[in-house]
Amino acid sequence: MEKQFVGAIHSLNKVRITFHSKEDGAPLSRVCAPMDFGPSRRAHNKDDRFHSWDYESDQKNHVLSLLPGQVLSIEVLDDKFDPAEFVTWQPHWFVARNWGAYS
Template identity: 45%
Template structure:
């Protein structure tokens, strides 16, 4: 999963994420892959996959998923532009990438 995730970041490709949400069971979402590492939201120090959920029924939002929750990551043919999704100053990504000003 990790290699697919890194590949999607480097190629700026959307992914189809299938994961166990624990609360709602298995969910599939089209997402922008953001990063892999500790979360600012969850203070437990565990590494998580960070995505931006594009098709949640409630609203688009960030997802931070533990590796044990990931069932599958499929790289889609559709590309994304980081400038459309990175709305903060990306001071430090955990995974290196070449996203220009958004790296």
Template identity: 40%
Template structure:
């Protein structure tokens, strides 16, 4: 269920409201840009993770990579985002999308 909403948010370029177990700080809810689902390049275990950009974190915007088990809820908002505002690198996504040059 989470995966379907996540993919929909990517395809429709929707900001999501993510509730997750941060492990260090407990259950948190943040507004996020959905980036991708797949192994993290930062973690050596190569486990499948959801990748987001947190827009309203306590310390500002930051990347978030979490395991599926950490997700409590994904809610779609009615707010759209423009990939050009957030993607500043040549992407190599695991999930296919139609984001033009940011695909």
């Protein structure tokens, strides 16, 4: 799944991530823009995670960071995303990419 996810970062394709939601206690699917794969800078647990921009959040659009053990599947979609939709900070990505000003 990591390979598909990283490929979608490079191709700027949205992904559908199906994962086990700890909050809901059931599987959920979300359409997301893949942002990065690597450790969380905020979490105490520094294991690598899938970091995505969640377009379908219950609350508002936000970053969804999932440990690999939570992810049930990743489907690369034909829809493209623009990093300008969500990157509002000076990025320091773990996965190198060619996103112009958003790299």
